[in-house]
Amino acid sequence: RNTPSPSAVGCSYLSKPTELGSIHSVAYSKRAFEKIASDLPDSQEAMTTWLSRQQGYENYLMKIDGKFIATPSVTTTALLLDHEDERYRSRFTLGEKIN
Numbered sequence: 001r002n003t004p005s006p007s008a009v010g011c012s013y014l015s016k017p018t019e020l021g022s023i024h025s026v027a028y029s030k031r032a033f034e035k036i037a038s039d040l041p042d043s044q045e046a047m048t049t050w051l052s053r054q055q056g057y058e059n060y061l062m063k064i065d066g067k068f069i070a071t072p073s074v075t076t077t078a079l080l081l082d083h084e085d086e087r088y089r090s091r092f093t094l095g096e097k098i099n
Helices: 030-039 044-054 057-062 078-083 086-091
Strands: none
Touching: 044 057
């Protein structure tokens, strides 16, 4: 995330995303999951076309209402660890060795 996202109203640990990069863990409400499930194509060929039109799953997710990002992050990868808040870097490594 290049720019900090604004905090969700009345919550210290959720932010309203203005952009999405790599997605490492996702949680959906039942309503959001049902929308996503109904939007997704039912074949691999159709999914390839759909993803191309969306320009990736992250772009599709940006169109979903009621989305939030956990702040601080709950997962990351070694590649993105330098971008995470330094206080929390040792808390999540997805089993990867961090030098």
